[in-house]
Every structure is written in structure tokens, then in C-alpha cells.
Amino acid sequence: MHGPIATHRRATGIPTGRLAVWWLLASEIFIFGGLVTCFLLFKLNGSPGFEDAALTSVTAGAINTFVLLTSSLSIVLAHAAIENGDRVKTFRYIWYTIGGGLIFLGIKTYEYTGKIVHGHVITENLFWSFYYTMTGLHALHVIGGMVIMALISFDIRKGYNFQRVELIGIYWHFVDLVWIFLFPLLYIANF
Amino acid sequence: MSQATAAVKKDSQAEHHEELSFLYKYILPVDHKIIGMQYIFTGLIMAIIGGYFSYAFRMQLAFPGEVVPLYGLVGPGEYNMLITNHGTIMIFWVAMPVLIAGFGNYLIPLMIGCDDMVFPRLNRLSYQIFLVSALVLIASFFVTGGGFGGAWTSYPPLSSNAEYSLTDWGASLWILAVALEFVSFLLGGINFITTTMNARAPGMKMMDIPIAVWFIVIAVILFMASVGPLIAGAVMLFMDQRLGTSFFLPSGGGDPLLWQHLFWFFGHPEVYVVLLPTMGIVADVITVFSRKKLFGYRTVLYTAFATGGLSFVVWAHHQFIAGIDPRVANVFVVTTVLISIPLAEMMFSYIATLYGGSIELKTPMLWALGFLAAFLIGGVTGIYLGASALDIYFHDSYFVLAHFHYTFFPITIIGMFAALTFWFPKMFGRMMNETLGKIHFWGTFIPFNCIFLPLFFLGLAGQNRRVYNFQLYPDLATQDLQNIRIFATLSLVVMLIFQLVFIYNFFVSMFKGEKAPNNPWNANTLEWSIPSPPPHGNFKTLPTVYRGAYEYSVPGRELDYWPQNEAPK
Amino acid sequence: MSDAHTHPNYIKIWYWLLVLLAISVVGPMFEIPALTIITAFGIAIVKSYLVAAYFMHLKFEKAIIWFLLTLSIILLGVFFFGTAPDLMMTEGDQWIDCIADKSCVEQRL
Numbered sequence: 001m002h003g004p005i006a007t008h009r010r011a012t013g014i015p016t017g018r019l020a021v022w023w024l025l026a027s028e029i030f031i032f033g034g035l036v037t038c039f040l041l042f043k044l045n046g047s048p049g050f051e052d053a054a055l056t057s058v059t060a061g062a063i064n065t066f067v068l069l070t071s072s073l074s075i076v077l078a079h080a081a082i083e084n085g086d087r088v089k090t091f092r093y094i095w096y097t098i099g100g101g102l103i104f105l106g107i108k109t110y111e112y113t114g115k116i117v118h119g120h121v122i123t124e125n126l127f128w129s130f131y132y133t134m135t136g137l138h139a140l141h142v143i144g145g146m147v148i149m150a151l152i153s154f155d156i157r158k159g160y161n162f163q164r165v166e167l168i169g170i171y172w173h174f175v176d177l178v179w180i181f182l183f184p185l186l187y188i189a190n191f
Numbered sequence: 192m193s194q195a196t197a198a199v200k201k202d203s204q205a206e207h208h209e210e211l212s213f214l215y216k217y218i219l220p221v222d223h224k225i226i227g228m229q230y231i232f233t234g235l236i237m238a239i240i241g242g243y244f245s246y247a248f249r250m251q252l253a254f255p256g257e258v259v260p261l262y263g264l265v266g267p268g269e270y271n272m273l274i275t276n277h278g279t280i281m282i283f284w285v286a287m288p289v290l291i292a293g294f295g296n297y298l299i300p301l302m303i304g305c306d307d308m309v310f311p312r313l314n315r316l317s318y319q320i321f322l323v324s325a326l327v328l329i330a331s332f333f334v335t336g337g338g339f340g341g342a343w344t345s346y347p348p349l350s351s352n353a354e355y356s357l358t359d360w361g362a363s364l365w366i367l368a369v370a371l372e373f374v375s376f377l378l379g380g381i382n383f384i385t386t387t388m389n390a391r392a393p394g395m396k397m398m399d400i401p402i403a404v405w406f407i408v409i410a411v412i413l414f415m416a417s418v419g420p421l422i423a424g425a426v427m428l429f430m431d432q433r434l435g436t437s438f439f440l441p442s443g444g445g446d447p448l449l450w451q452h453l454f455w456f457f458g459h460p461e462v463y464v465v466l467l468p469t470m471g472i473v474a475d476v477i478t479v480f481s482r483k484k485l486f487g488y489r490t491v492l493y494t495a496f497a498t499g500g501l502s503f504v505v506w507a508h509h510q511f512i513a514g515i516d517p518r519v520a521n522v523f524v525v526t527t528v529l530i531s532i533p534l535a536e537m538m539f540s541y542i543a544t545l546y547g548g549s550i551e552l553k554t555p556m557l558w559a560l561g562f563l564a565a566f567l568i569g570g571v572t573g574i575y576l577g578a579s580a581l582d583i584y585f586h587d588s589y590f591v592l593a594h595f596h597y598t599f600f601p602i603t604i605i606g607m608f609a610a611l612t613f614w615f616p617k618m619f620g621r622m623m624n625e626t627l628g629k630i631h632f633w634g635t636f637i638p639f640n641c642i643f644l645p646l647f648f649l650g651l652a653g654q655n656r657r658v659y660n661f662q663l664y665p666d667l668a669t670q671d672l673q674n675i676r677i678f679a680t681l682s683l684v685v686m687l688i689f690q691l692v693f694i695y696n697f698f699v700s701m702f703k704g705e706k707a708p709n710n711p712w713n714a715n716t717l718e719w720s721i722p723s724p725p726p727h728g729n730f731k732t733l734p735t736v737y738r739g740a741y742e743y744s745v746p747g748r749e750l751d752y753w754p755q756n757e758a759p760k
Numbered sequence: 761m762s763d764a765h766t767h768p769n770y771i772k773i774w775y776w777l778l779v780l781l782a783i784s785v786v787g788p789m790f791e792i793p794a795l796t797i798i799t800a801f802g803i804a805i806v807k808s809y810l811v812a813a814y815f816m817h818l819k820f821e822k823a824i825i826w827f828l829l830t831l832s833i834i835l836l837g838v839f840f841f842g843t844a845p846d847l848m849m850t851e852g853d854q855w856i857d858c859i860a861d862k863s864c865v866e867q868r869l
Contacts, residue, residue, distance in 0.1 A: 516846050
């Protein structure tokens with residue numbers, strides 16, 4: 001127990017940290033939602049260039065979805081483990097999740113390289129501008145989540161800030177959720 | 192709770208706060224009061240820069256082509272840079288930090304009765320990001336090509352292509368500064384909302400929260416809900432500038448109207464984001480100085496909710512002549528006129544609070560009344576602009592300019608002075624000089640009207656905004672119109688000179704003023720129940736709240752006020 | 761965590777998510793546009809519901825969080841429908857592509 005008394009009060013019945021994470025995610029919904037809305041406005045209007053969605057690799061996207069879903073599972077298992085007080089298991093599950101993030105970024109890098117080599121750079125047309133902006137912003141969130149997770153994992157090993165496992169978990173699931181929508185938008189739907 | 196208190200008492204930082212070094216107390220503080228003051232002082236310094244810019248470009252308009260004293264010659268590009276950054280600074284680096292972040296930080300924990308924000312270090316981080324954003328903006332004035340000159344709305348393609356704006360890095364640094372500022376307020380806002388939701392003193396129900404806190408929190412929620420798309424838009428605009436994408440360029444398949452929608456989807460709620468804190472502060476000031484219960488606490492609150500909700504569906508009234516779909520314009524006319532209803536209702540509630548009260552015209556009360564009067568003019572003139580047909584004539588004229596200065600000046604400057612003079616005793620433990628305060632009020636309020644009332648007429652005469660030199664337009668170059676411009680400019684100079692009175696009063700009172708008692712205004716809210724200035728950790732023991740914030744002149748009580756934390760007999 | 765709730769079977773949810781992922785990948789292979797949209801976005805919504813409700817424990821969260829999230833989605837909808845008429849219906853009567861055919865440029869000169 002440290003910090004001001006205020007941090008430990010919970011007039012709403014929701015712990016302060018979790019409440020703040022939900023508000024953070026609400027604001028993130030607007031940022032990603034704003035981008036997706038702009039993307040949809042152009043796409044549904046039949047703007048030229050959006051047929052390039054056929055050129056993105058569904059396999060790579062699907063593997064990445066699988067990786068993120070699985071990492072979501074491991075972080076939620078970390079949360080379950082810390083509730084049982086199993087610090088070693090929690091530590092291991094957090095690092096599985098970070099590993100998932102690394103695989104995701106690896107596949108992403110491979111995809112980016114392939115596209116750039118074939119001349120599909122960010123300035124080619126609107127589709128690729130959106131593709132790199134959306135996946136890039138998402139990748140930044142993945143990287144940020146991984147860094148925070150690594151920091152938390154050492155806290156867990158030392159034996160404090162257990163509640164943070166749940167908080168980073170909620171954030172990580174949100175990153176997963178964003179990908180769940182980016183995947184059909186950028187990879188599958190070529191209509 | 193007692194357990195929690197006991198646990199915290201063991202904590203070294205909470206107990207031995209006086210041992211904090213200067214560095215950790217004032218430069219890297221976690222105390223919400225110091226952070227609040229950091230925001231306020233940074234905002235005031237930025238206000239001086241913004242005011243200085245307005246002086247330079249008003250002088251250019253009144254005496255075109257002449258050397259402006261204390262500035263120098265204002266060239267056309269420089270004029271654009273001055274008006275752009277005047278607008279940007281006044282809204283993003285003065286109104287937001289002072290009213291929301293500054294007073295929000297200072298007041299929320301004190302008014303809801305807790306010892307600090309729920310995330311003190313996040314709070315510090317958000318100030319530091321804000322400071323960086325201010326420095327980035329200031330740096331943008333000094334890069335090659337000068338500061339950004341594409342107006343504070345920064346419409347592409349003017350803002351997205353360096354060959355049009357002629358400010359290659361100025362434009363990019365501007366958008367970077369604005370984006371950083373948004374991030375800072377998002378972090379700060381999360382802190383405010385969570386604090387108010389979770390850390391209220393025991394016994395403080397939703398309807399016992401002072402209106403000032405309510406309104407700051409509603410404003411923050413509006414901000415969070417509207418700024419996201421613009422952050423995405425800022426990223427897109429930045430990529431347009433630096434990477435050569437064409438999100439907003441028709442030549443590459445993009446659409447410049449998209450930026451306008453993204454901007455105004457944020458930009459219009461933003462008006463209410465800065466309005467609501469001032470409205471809340473004014474509610475607290477007028478109840479204290481008319482010794483009456485706030486008329487219709489719940490009504491005031493619900494009108495704020497209605498305003499907030501409606502503020503999300505009025506944004507396109509800024510774009511009536513931007514080539515938007517006329518059918519959409521119809522819808523937005525209706526919503527725009529609708530939003531004046533809750534605000535008018537709020538205004539009536541305030542006037543009804545004044546009615547029959549024993550009004551004491553202390554300096555904060557003068558500012559609060561000045562706010563109501565001036566904002567009324569701003570609100571009423573807005574109704575003309577909300578009608579899409581009339582807006583074709585008025586759009587981007589000085590009528591619009593005068594209208595929004597009649598809203599933003601009362602909100603930002605008058606509201607800020609109302610709050611500063613009201614809470615000064617609490618912040619610094621000293622009273623401000625009343626006489627100097629009143630001189631400053633009249634010296635600001637009268638010239639303010641002299642500046643902006645004439646501009647309505649200039650606008651009606653067809654004078655467009657953002658024009659560097661009206662002598663180039665024969666219809667606008669007549670001596671009659673020029674006299675009005677000179678009058679407005681001289682009024683501005685008078686107003687700026689009177690600010691010296693405030694600065695003198697502020698600093699002299701801070702160190703030499705009369706010592707302030709705990710509760711100089713006999714107010715009810717919790718911050719007045721503790722010493723001025725409040726110690727680190729605010730309350731010795733967490734207060735318990737028994738009643739609402741506005742129990743003034745309750746029949747059958749000896750005292751005409753009833754502090755929220757006074758236990759019933 | 762004092763607010764105890766029984767844990768859902770996370771592995772089972774994960775299985776379901778993988779099944780849905782498979783459907784969303786297979787769906788577009790039939791190359792029927794309507795089917796593509798349903799499998800791509802319908803499944804995305806179901807998947808996100810599963811993740812949000814069970815992994816993020818939204819199912820056990822207070823109503824205010826639901827309210828908050830729903831509100832943000834609604835506001836995005838407001839933004840979309842306010843902007844859509846301008847960005848998607850640009851084929852009005854008075855629009856002549858001057859730059860492309862140079863006709864009206866000369867006219868105005």
C-alpha cells in the first residue's frame with residue numbers, strides 16, 4: 001500500500017486502475033475508430049486504389065490473427081494465475097505473450113518488406129497510405145504493450161503490483177480487438 | 192477507510208512531506224496543487240505570448256505597413272503566422288491548461304475531499320508532455336520559414352503542402368505540438384475522471400458534487416470523446432506533410448473536406464470543453480457572493496449534459512460554405528439552434544440565483560457577472576451564424592470573429608480571472624487587493640467591449656477575416672472603416688496596459704498581501720475547510736460530506752452558510 | 761481481487777475464436793460479395809464480442825463501462841453519417857472536372 005489514499009478509494013465499485021484503463025481504451029476507440037471511419041468513407045465510395053486490398057497476404061494476416069488471439073489467451077491465463085497467487089506461472093505466461101507479440105511483429109516486418117520490394121510504398125495510393133498508417137499505429141501499440149508487459153513481469157517476480165497483470169491484459173485484448181477489425185478491413189474484404 | 196488512512200500514515204512520503212527538496216516540490220512535483228499551478232503559470236505565460244501576437248497584428252491592421260512599436264514590421268506571411276498562433280495559443284495553450292488542467296488539478300481533489308489525484312505521477316507526466324508541446328510550438332516560430340500560417344483550423348491543402356503554406360517545418364511542428372498537447376490532456380483527463388468517479392469523500396453523493404467539478408469532468412469527457420478522430424487526422428496530416436501521402440489531397444484521391452470534418456468534429460465540442468469549466472466556476476462564484484442556493488442544481492447539471500450531447504451533432508455549421516451537402520446543412524442548422532436552449536436555460540438558472548440574493552460585488556463576483564453579460568452577447572450573435580442562409584454572408588467575416596471572441600474572451604480571460612481572484616486566497620494564503628482588482632476588472636471589461644463590438648459592424652460591412660492589409664481592397668479601405676479599426680486597436684492597447692495592474696496585484700499580493708483566513712468568502716465547499724494554502728495531503732483526516740455544496744442562507748440557521756462537512760447536530 | 765467471479769473457460773473461448781477465424785478466412789474463397797461481408801465483418805463482431813466479454817471480463821463489469829464503450833461506438837457512427845454525405849456523394853450537378861478537360865479553365869480566363 002503506497003501513494004495517496006485517493007488511489008485506493010473506489011466509490012464506483014471498480015478499482016481505480018481498471019476504471020482508468022477503460023477510459024484509456026474509450027479514447028483509443030476514438031483514435032482507431034476515427035482512422036477506420038476515414039478508411040470506410042473512402043472505401044465505400046469506391047475510391048481508386050482500394051482494389052489493392054487483394055494484394056495483401058491473407059495467409060500472413062490470418063497467421064497474425066492466430067498469434068494475437070493466442071497471446072490474448074496467454075495473458076488472460078497470466079491473470080488467472082496471479083489470482084491464484086502463482087507468480088512463477090504468471091511470469092511465464094507474460095513472457096509467452098511478449099513472445100507472441102514478437103512473432104506478430106516479425107510477420108509484420110516480413111509483410112512490409114515484401115510489399116515495399118514490390119513497390120507498394122505508403123505514397124502509392126490511398127489504400128496503401130491507410131494500410132501502413134493503420135497497421136503501423138497498431139504495431140506501435142503492440143510494441144508499447146510488450147514493453148509495459150516486460151516491466152510488469154519483473155514486478156511480479158519481485159512480488160508487487162499484482163493488479164497490473166489484469167490491466168495490461170485488458171489493454172492487450174484491446175490491441176487484439178483492433179486487429180480483429182483490421183484483418184477483414186485490410187486483408188479479406190475486396191469488394 | 193480508517194485502515195487505509197493508517198496504512199498511508201506509515202508511508203514516508205505522505206508523512207514527511209516537508210522534507211521534499213525544492214526539486215521534487217516545485218520542479219518534479221506529484222502534488223496536484225503544485226501541478227495545477229504549473230499549468231496555470233504556463234498558461235499565463237502563453238497568454239502573454241498570445242496577447243503580444245494580437246497586439247502586433249491589430250497594430251498592422253490599424254496602421255498598415257508601419258513599424259509596430261516593440262515588434263517591428265509585420266509582413267504578410269508573418270501576419271498569417273501571428274493570427275494562426277494567436278488562435279492556437281489562446282485555445283490550446285491558455286484556455287485548456289488554465290481552465291481545465293490548471294483549475295481541474297487544483298480544485299478537483301480539494302472539492303471532492305481527497306488527498307491527491309488518483310494517479311499523481313501520471314498527472315506529472317501529463318504536465319511534462321504539455322510543457323514539451325508548448326516548447327515545440329514556440330520552437331516552430333524560429334525554424335526556417337517561420338511559424339505555421341494556415342490559420343488555427345489548418346485546412347489542407349494549405350497546411351499539408353509546403354509549397355502553399357511556405358512554412359515547411361513550421362506546419363509540421365505546429366501539428367506535432369497540437370498532437371502532443373492532445374495526448375497530455377487525454378492522460379490528464381483520464382486522471383480527472385477516475386478521481387472524481389472513485390475518490391470522492393465518504394458521503395458525497397453525485398448530487399453533492401460542486402458544479403465546478405461536475406463541469407470540468409463533463410468537459411474532459413467531451414474532450415476525450417471528440418479528440419480521437421482528430422488525433423488520427425493529425426497523424427494523417429503529418430504524413431501528408433512529411434511522407435507525401437495524400438489523405439487530404441484530391442490529386443492523390445484524398446479529400447480536403449475530410450480534414451474539415453475531422454477538425455470540427457473535435458473543434459465544436461471543444462468550444463463547450465472550454466465553456467463548461469468557466470460556467471462551473473461562475474456557478475460557484477455567484478452562489479457564494481449572492482448568498483443563495485444555486486437555482487435548480489439538477490437543472491443546471493442536466494442542461495450541461497444536454498449541451499454536451501448536442502455539441503457532437505453541430506460541427507458542420509462551421510462548413511456551411513465549404514461545399515458540404517445542403518441536406519446535411521439543414522440538419523445542422525436545426526441542431527445548432529437547438530443547442531442554444533440548454534445554454535439559455537443554464538443562463539436563466541444563474542440569473543435566478545442572483546435574483547433576490549444579497550449580492551456582494553467583490554472582484555470575483557464582478558468577473559462572474561461580466562462573464563454572464565459578455566457571454567450572452569456571444570451566444571445571441573451565434574444564432575445568426577447558425578442559420579445556413581445567413582452564414583453565406585457572414586462566413587469568415589469579422590462578424591464571426593467578433594462572435595467567437597465574445598464567447599472565447601469571456602470564457603478564457605474573464606473566467607480565468609474570476610477563478611484566479613476567487614481561489615487566490617486558497618492558493619497562496621493571502622488576499623488580493625480589492626481596489627486594484629476592481630480597477631483591473633473595469634480596465635479589462637470596458638476595453639474588451641470597445642474592441643469587439645465595433646468588429647460586428649466591420650463584419651456586417653463585409654470585412655473578411657485573415658486579410659493582411661485592408662488598404663488593398665477599395666471597398667474596405669474607406670476612412671470610416673479604418674477609424675473603427677484604429678479604435679478597436681487602441682482599445683486593445685488600453686486593455687493590455689491594464690493587465691499590468693493585475694500582474695502587479697498578483698505578485699505583490701502573493702508575498703505581501705493580507706493573510707487569508709481558511710474561509711475568507713464564507714463558502715461551503717470542502718476546500719475552504721482547510722488552511723490556506725492547503726498542506727501536502729490536503730485534509731488531516733478525510734472529510735465526511737453531509738449535504739450539497741450550495742446550502743446558503745438556510746432558514747433557521749445562525750450562519751448564512753453551511754459547510755458541506757459540518758456534522759448535523 | 762475482491763470482486764470475485766467465476767472464471768470462464770478461457771481455453772474453450774480460444775477454440776471458438778480459432779473456429780471463427782477459420783470461417784472468416786474460408787468465407788471469401790467462395791467469392792460471393794455478400795458472403796464475404798458477412799463472414800468478414802459479422803465474424804469480426806462475434807469475435808470481438810467473445811474477446812471483450814470473456815477475456816476482458818466485460819461480462820462481469822459494471823454497467824457504466826458498457827455504457828461508456830457503447831457511447832463511443834455511437835459517436836463514431838454520428839461522425840460517419842455526418843461526414844458520409846460529403847465524402848461519398850460528390851456527384852452533384854454543379855461539379856465539372858475543370859482540371860481534367862481544361863474547358864472551364866479557358867472559359868474563366
